[in-house]
Amino acid sequence: MTEALPVADGPAPELRVWALDGIPEVSPGDDLVSLVLAALEAQPAPDRWVQDGDVVVVTSKIVSKAEGRVVSADDREQAITDETVRVVASRVHPGGVTRIVENRLGLVMAAAGVDASNTPDGTVLLLPVDPDLSARRLRAGLADHLGVRVGVVVTDTAGRPWRAGQTDIAIGAAGVQVMDDLRGQTDTQGRTLTVTVAAVADEIAAAAELVKGKASGRPVAIVRGLAHLTLADDGPGARALVRLGPEDMFAQGSAEAYEQGWKDAVEGDRQ
Amino acid sequence: MTEALPVADGPAPELRVWALDGIPEVSPGDDLVSLVLAALEAQPAPDRWVQDGDVVVVTSKIVSKAEGRVVSADDREQAITDETVRVVASRVHPGGVTRIVENRLGLVMAAAGVDASNTPDGTVLLLPVDPDLSARRLRAGLADHLGVRVGVVVTDTAGRPWRAGQTDIAIGAAGVQVMDDLRGQTDTQGRTLTVTVAAVADEIAAAAELVKGKASGRPVAIVRGLAHLTLADDGPGARALVRLGPEDMFAQGSAEAYEQGWKDAVEGDRQ
Numbered sequence: 204m205t206e207a208l209p210v211a212d213g214p215a216p217e218l219r220v221w222a223l224d225g226i227p228e229v230s231p232g233d234d235l236v237s238l239v240l241a242a243l244e245a246q247p248a249p250d251r252w253v254q255d256g257d258v259v260v261v262t263s264k265i266v267s268k269a270e271g272r273v274v275s276a277d278d279r280e281q282a283i284t285d286e287t288v289r290v291v292a293s294r295v296h297p298g299g300v301t302r303i304v305e306n307r308l309g310l311v312m313a314a315a316g317v318d319a320s321n322t323p324d325g326t327v328l329l330l331p332v333d334p335d336l337s338a339r340r341l342r343a344g345l346a347d348h349l350g351v352r353v354g355v356v357v358t359d360t361a362g363r364p365w366r367a368g369q370t371d372i373a374i375g376a377a378g379v380q381v382m383d384d385l386r387g388q389t390d391t392q393g394r395t396l397t398v399t400v401a402a403v404a405d406e407i408a409a410a411a412e413l414v415k416g417k418a419s420g421r422p423v424a425i426v427r428g429l430a431h432l433t434l435a436d437d438g439p440g441a442r443a444l445v446r447l448g449p450e451d452m453f454a455q456g457s458a459e460a461y462e463q464g465w466k467d468a469v470e471g472d473r474q
Numbered sequence: 475m476t477e478a479l480p481v482a483d484g485p486a487p488e489l490r491v492w493a494l495d496g497i498p499e500v501s502p503g504d505d506l507v508s509l510v511l512a513a514l515e516a517q518p519a520p521d522r523w524v525q526d527g528d529v530v531v532v533t534s535k536i537v538s539k540a541e542g543r544v545v546s547a548d549d550r551e552q553a554i555t556d557e558t559v560r561v562v563a564s565r566v567h568p569g570g571v572t573r574i575v576e577n578r579l580g581l582v583m584a585a586a587g588v589d590a591s592n593t594p595d596g597t598v599l600l601l602p603v604d605p606d607l608s609a610r611r612l613r614a615g616l617a618d619h620l621g622v623r624v625g626v627v628v629t630d631t632a633g634r635p636w637r638a639g640q641t642d643i644a645i646g647a648a649g650v651q652v653m654d655d656l657r658g659q660t661d662t663q664g665r666t667l668t669v670t671v672a673a674v675a676d677e678i679a680a681a682a683e684l685v686k687g688k689a690s691g692r693p694v695a696i697v698r699g700l701a702h703l704t705l706a707d708d709g710p711g712a713r714a715l716v717r718l719g720p721e722d723m724f725a726q727g728s729a730e731a732y733e734q735g736w737k738d739a740v741e742g743d744r745q
Contacts, residue, residue, distance in 0.1 A: 218685050220489040220699075292723040303723065311636040320670075360670060364635055364724040365582040367717040368653045368673030370680070372637070382639045385687075399591075399631060401683065402639030409641070410681035412672065413700060414489050416656075428491075429684060446638040452563040452574065453635040456723040457731040464735025 218428040221251065222414045222421035231271030235261070235337070236344030238269075239423060243349075253345065256430025258354040258379055260411035262422035263330055264318065266337045266357055266375075272329040279317065279327050286315035286329060292456025303456065308334065309445035310374060312361050330359065334375025335440030342377040342437065354379025354433040357441070358408040364453065371412035373404035376441040380404070380432045403432055404441055489699040492522065493685045493692035500693075502542035506532070506608075507615030509540075510694055514620075524616065527701025529625040529650055531682035533693035534601055535589065537608045537628055537646075543600040550588065550598050557586035557600060563727025574727065579605065580716035581645060583632050601630065605646025606711030613648040613708065625650025625704040628712070629679040635724065642683035644675035647712040651675070651703045674703055675712055 223242040229235075239259065243252055253259060267273075274282050287304040291311055294301050306315040308330060316330040331337045338355040345353055357375030362368075373381060381404035411424035447454070455463065494513040500506075510530065514523055524530060538544075545553050558575040562582055565572050577586040579601060587601040602608045609626040616624055628646030633639075644652060652675035682695035718725070726734065 216492070216685060218489075218491040218681065220491070220681070221487070294723060305636075360672075363673075365576075365717060365722060366643070366673060366676065367715050368671040368676070370673050370676050400639040401631075401687075402634075402637060402641050403684065405637065405639070405641050406680035406684050409677035410489065410491070410684060413674065413677050413681060414487060416672075444638050446636060451636060452565060452727040452729070453724050455728040455731070457726040457728075458723070460726070460728040460731035461735035461738075464732035464737075465739040466735075467732075468736040468739035 216428050218410070218426065220410050220414050220424055220426050222411075222416075222419070223423045223425065224421065226265065226421065226423055229265045229268040231268065231273060233269045235266060235269045235341055236348065238265075239341065239345065240348055242423060251425070253349065253351050253353055253425060254427075255352050256427075256433050257351070258356060258407055258426040258429055258433065259341065259345065260356045260358060260407060260415070260424045260426060261338075261341065262415060263334060263357050263359045263374055264328060265422045266331045266334065267318075267328045268322075270331055270337070272331060273322065273326045274329060276319065276325045276327050279319065282327055282329060283315045283317050286317060290459075291454065292459055294456075294458075305447065306330070308374060309442065309447060310359075310361070311447075312359075316359060316361075316374075330374065331357065335377065335442055336375075338375040338377035338440070339437050352378065352433070352435070354429070356404055356407050356411070358411065360412075370405075371408040373402075373408045373441040373444060376404050376439075377437045378434050379407070379429075379438060380434060381439055381441055381443050383432065402444060403429075404444060407432075487699050489681070489697065491681050491685050491695055491697050493682075493687075494694045494696065495692065497536065497692065497694055500536040500539040502539065502544060504540045506537060506540045506612055507619065509536075510612065510616065511619055513694060522696070524620065524622050524624055524696060525698075526623050527698070527704050528622070529627060529678055529697040529700055529704065530612065530616065531627045531629060531678060531686075531695045531697060532609075532612065533686060534605060534628050534630045534645055535599060536693045537602045537605065538589075538599045539593075541602055541608070543602060544593065544597045545600060547590065547596045547598050550590065553598055553600060554586045554588050557588060561730075562725065563730055565727075565729075576718065577601070579645060580713065580718060581630075581632070582718075583630075587630060587632075587645075601645065602628065606648065606713055607646075609646040609648035609711070610708050623649065623704070623706070625700070627675055627678050627682070629682065631683075641676075642679040644679045644712040644715060647675050647710075648708045649705050650678070650700075650709060651705060652710055652712055652714050654703065673715060674700075675715060678703075 225245040289305045292303040334357040342355045383401040496513045496516040560576040563574040605628040613626040629642040654672040
């Protein structure tokens with residue numbers, strides 16, 4: 204069972220979010236803990252060091268690079284296929300085929316999360332093998348070297364049905380709640396809030412993206428002010444944010460499901 | 475055309491997000507501008523006043539209440555039907571029927587965004603008639619009374635396919651970019667970032683939720699540090715974040731699309 208650290212009560216809390224300067228280009232074999240430590244040491248103000256209860260948010264791209272998850276760009280389509288558990292939807296357009304797939308991490312993403320930006324020419328980048336494990340390692344490394352107990356969130360950028368643009372989401376987490384279950388709490392009318400479970404790790408990822416940006420070369424951010432969401436142990440990890448299976452009302456794209464229904468009717472083999 | 479305000483360059487920027495204490499229970503006819511002004515005046519520290527380039531984030535619930543969007547709870551199912559443009563998916567479960575619908579704002583949400591928490595007993599709350607307009611009014615009111623040029627985001631809480639839990643999203647916006655189009659920018663390798671358009675208004679909504687919470691009675695937050703995303707005019711509004719129509723690969727739930735395909739095949743009337 205995960206246990207929240209004790210936190211002082213007080214007035215409306217303030218969240219502070221800033222990106223670390225000084226993270227260099229990351230190469231396979233680089234030690235992520237050392238890179239973050241060096242960037243922290245270069246912070247201009249002492250209050251920009253990490254402290255207990257902070258959340259360190261890391262773009263998955265540098266985790267992947269450090270872990271050597273680089274493959275030849277010639278194999279991009281094969282890389283997507285290899286990362287794919289199940290094709291959810293696909294669409295042909297002038298630039299090629301967009302495949303929305305469930306990948307081996309349970310994430311439903313375009314191109315399975317395989318990324319061709321910010322990588323050496325001729326290569327593409329796969330997501331980390333186990334981003335929750337990557338987060339736990341970074342958390343343990345920061346605890347070992349600095350004696351601090353922080354949360355870690357590993358992020359990636361994802362599109363959403365029905366909404367334009369992308370947001371960052373949590374694909375790995377350690378030492379931080381990924382959901383804040385408000386279902387037992389009462390609202391201001393004294394009634395029980397029955398529905399809301401806030402996906403706080405995704406909201407942390409989104410907040411951090413606002414300072415990290417995509418093109419700015421600042422892949423690490425610190426979020427201060429969420430100690431009440433940090434945990435004494437590693438916690439459930441971002442895998443707990445995956446919701447597939449019987450609860451998933453969008454397991455197939457509309458066109459794919461329509462085709463399947465039509466095919467099954469013609470073949471007399473209704474699902 | 476919307477024009478970004480000039481912003482000084484500098485080191486890694488810091489985001490600060492805090493919720494306002496002192497917003498009372500809101501009733502139909504209350505003036506939202508006055509409520510926010512009163513809460514701002516009660517802020518303990520001068521640096522917690524709003525200033526040019528801040529973004530004021532308001533939970534849609536209090537906007538709805540001020541605008542009198544309260545209906546009898548007896549009419550909840552009818553209210554959902556009235557707010558519905560199109561049923562996307564529905565599912566029967568022990569507690570009733572969950573309807574995922576496109577509402578008249580272009581938002582795809584459970585129960586069309588009709589809300590039964592934090593409302594007087596026997597009532598439910600509809601979303602604001604035009605949250606972009608509500609945002610523009612609040613922005614204009616704060617400019618009139620305080621002489622500040624801020625962005626305004628009106629938020630609601632929404633579930634997502636494939637992900638557990640809910641996050642806050644922007645359903646109204648004024649004076650702030652809702653998308654940060656990075657497609658013209660180059661990455662750290664000097665190559666063009668071809669895909670990423672960050673849905674920054676949704677990320678602002680998510681960041682604000684981390685301090686507002688659901689049960690805390692703090693429905694307004696200030697986000698400081700995003701002046702580069704604020705605009706000299708009202709800008710496109712959150713309606714620009716709606717992506718439906720031909721681009722929508724999930725216009726119907728899988729079960730609904732399957733049924734439709736099967737039915738059309740049987741009737742010899744394929745779509």
